[in-house]
Amino acid sequence: MSIVYHSSAVRGKFWQRWLAENAPDLDMYLWPETGDPTKVRYFVAWEIPDDLLSRFPHLEVIFSVGAGADQFSADHVPEGVSVVRMIEPGLTNHMAAYVTFSVISLHRKMPRYLQQQQRKLWLKHNAVPASQCRVGILGLGNLGSAAARVLTHLGYQCSGWSRNRKHIDDVTSYFGDDQLAAFLAQSDILVCLLPLTHLTRGLLNRDLFAQLPRGAGLVHAGRGQQLNHEDLLEALESGQISHAVIDVTDPEPLPEEHPFWTHPSLWLTPHIASETHAESSVKVLLDNIRRHEQGRSMIGLIDMNRGY
Numbered sequence: 001m002s003i004v005y006h007s008s009a010v011r012g013k014f015w016q017r018w019l020a021e022n023a024p025d026l027d028m029y030l031w032p033e034t035g036d037p038t039k040v041r042y043f044v045a046w047e048i049p050d051d052l053l054s055r056f057p058h059l060e061v062i063f064s065v066g067a068g069a070d071q072f073s074a075d076h077v078p079e080g081v082s083v084v085r086m087i088e089p090g091l092t093n094h095m096a097a098y099v100t101f102s103v104i105s106l107h108r109k110m111p112r113y114l115q116q117q118q119r120k121l122w123l124k125h126n127a128v129p130a131s132q133c134r135v136g137i138l139g140l141g142n143l144g145s146a147a148a149r150v151l152t153h154l155g156y157q158c159s160g161w162s163r164n165r166k167h168i169d170d171v172t173s174y175f176g177d178d179q180l181a182a183f184l185a186q187s188d189i190l191v192c193l194l195p196l197t198h199l200t201r202g203l204l205n206r207d208l209f210a211q212l213p214r215g216a217g218l219v220h221a222g223r224g225q226q227l228n229h230e231d232l233l234e235a236l237e238s239g240q241i242s243h244a245v246i247d248v249t250d251p252e253p254l255p256e257e258h259p260f261w262t263h264p265s266l267w268l269t270p271h272i273a274s275e276t277h278a279e280s281s282v283k284v285l286l287d288n289i290r291r292h293e294q295g296r297s298m299i300g301l302i303d304m305n306r307g308y
């Protein structure tokens with residue numbers, strides 16, 4: 001039985017050493033090495049080559065090295081092969097921290113204070129308590145719910161929107177398309193942590209921004225293709241959105257002349273909101289392989305029809 005790993009070399013070497021010690025029955029190869037292709041059961045990658053099955057005829061599972069699996073085109077996933085995404089504490093906590101940092105920055109008017117500093121201006125603005133700041137999280141899954149828990153702990157009024165109703169202490173659950181408008185109307189800071197699917201592509205657009213309270217903040221750490229850039233620029237211009245923190249764009253990176261780079265009301269980070277942590281994720285990978293071997297369901301199994 002073997003695993004082929006096709007992603008960051010540093011993490012790959014760590015995983016290889018760890019697995020050699022903790023699962024000597026599993027051979028892990030770092031791409032382009034594959035060992036005997038007929039022994040390969042598991043492929044771990046961010047992106048997959050389109051001839052996977054002809055290379056590895058006995059492939060059983062494709063593991064995404066990330067939390068998302070939208071980068072795998074369904075056409076390239078061989079019939080009968082499972083796709084599993086990464087759900088691991090290192091990545092989850094890192095995302096909760098990014099969202100918390102961004103929400104606090106917007107709530108506490110940090111963009112404004114940084115601009116004031118450049119002008120040597122010592123000027124205080126009213127600060128509403130966290131309990132009066134309503135944070136709405138689009139996507140209340142693994143990452144969204146982790147962020148919500150930290151924010152409620154800090155006293156923010158949190159709600160989330162998902163397909164199905166959620167039960168999380170102190171977090172108001174809105175669900176389904178019918179409840180989106182009500183959810184948006186009470187989101188002073190909107191956070192997007194949705195997976196990219198045919199239903200969420202382009203969702204962050206003019207219509208959606210218009211339903212937020214005037215002057216709302218936006219934190220986008222889902223996927224670039226969910227955001228309409230022109231519509232965001234227009235909403236920032238009109239003041240409908242006061243400030244945006246954007247971690248994901250389409251394309252990545254943006255071209256040099258793109259207005260997001262220099263916009264005074266936008267912070268841009270280069271898709272670093274979170275990432276898979278080598279130490280914690282290899283344990284999750286091994287646990288999933290053992291589950292698969294024992295015929296138990298794997299954690300993070302993707303429903304390819306649903307798209308996440």
Ligand code: NDP
Binds near residue numbers: 095142221248
């Ligand atoms: P999950 O699958 O755990 O959660 C997704 C959530 O979105 C679920 O609550 C789901 O609802 C909801 N959802 C999906 N489609 C819809 C829809 N059409 N309408 C309403 N709700 C919907 O994913 P994660 O929390 O683990 O990750 C979310 C995304 O974060 C990833 O897919 C990826 O795009 C992004 N990400 C970004 C990173 C970065 O560095 N910027 C790093 C890691 C991830 P329900 O629960 O009811 O099914």
Ligand code: OXD
Binds near residue numbers: 065067068069275276
């Ligand atoms: C992920 C990402 O999906 O880094 O893990 O975006």
